[in-house]
Amino acid sequence: MKWQRIPLGPLQTNAYILANTKKECVIFDPGGDGQILTxxxxxxxxxxxxxxxxxxxxxxxxxxxxxxxQWKIPVYIQEKEKNWLKDSALNGSAYFIPGQEILSKADPDILPIEGEFSVGDFTFDLFYTPGHSPGSVSYHCKELGVVFSGDALFQGSIGRTDLPGGSHEQLLDSIHKKLLTLPEETIVLSGHGPETTIEAEMDSNPFLNGFNLS
Structure with a gap:
């Protein structure tokens, strides 16, 4: 398998394509520019x-x-955000780009809370990592040693927590108790910016220093 990062949409959000040798793939977070992506x-x-x-x-x-x-495929999301695709107030577009709200007609399938999750030939360890949003999840692909972290963890930073349902304390808890327990060589594929590693963020991310797990 191999992955590729494709920045898309108004904020150049990282969409990721994970493909296998049979030319099948899964799409993570297709943020915009649909004609370009397809x-x-x-x-x-x-x-x-x-x-x-x-x-x-x-x-x-x-x-x-x-x-x-183009393709009749399922869309998977954590249950707490199952209604966000059709609600511009919940997904934030009503506030950030008024008059150009971003919505989807998809009726999403609901992810399990955590644990092993498979779709076709692709298998992940699914982590519930709320804090940036109430339904944030991360997908760990052991085979490639990568984790698709969304907006939980970035190179040298963490996700914002001032949006509806956000919690700074909860995000730090998610990062430390879920993401930072992965092997240090794990590549972190974030929602924005370049990739990083768990080791690099443990060593130098200023937002993670001094966090108390108790």
């Missing part, structure tokens, strides 16, 4: 089998309907 997939001869969302803020969902117009 053209890339067709050019590479990839057939998507699912859309996996780390959370449902507007900048992570903008190309869902363009993808579903």
């Amino acid at each position: 053209a890339i997939l067709r050019k590479q001869g990839l057939t998507p089998t699912a859309i996996l969302l780390t959370h449902a803020h507007f900048d992570h969902i903008g190309a869902i309907d363009d993808c579903l117009a």
Whole structure:
């Protein structure tokens, strides 16, 4: 398997494509520019089998309907955000881009709370990592040694927590008790910016220093 990062949409949110040798793939967080994304997939001869969302803020969902117009595939999301795709107030687009609200007609499938999660030939360890949003999740692919962390953890930073349902304390708890327990060499594939590693963030992320697990 191999992954690729494709910044898309109004905030250049990182969509990720994870593909296997059979030219099947899953799409993480298709944030916008749907025609660009679908053209890339067709050019590479990839057939998507699912859309996996780390959370449902507007900048992570903008190309869902363009993808579903090309491929009839499931969209997976954590239950606490199952209604966000159709609600611009919940997904934030009503406030950040008024008059250009970003919505999706998809009826999403609900992810398990945590544990092993498989879709087709793709298997992940699913972690519930709220704090940036109430339904944020991260997908750990052991085979490649990567974790798709959404907006929980970035290179040198963490997700904002001033949006509805956000909690700074909860986000730090999620990062320390879930993400930082992964092998230090694990590559962190974030929702924005370049990739990093668990080791690098443990050593130098200023937002994580001095956190008390008790």
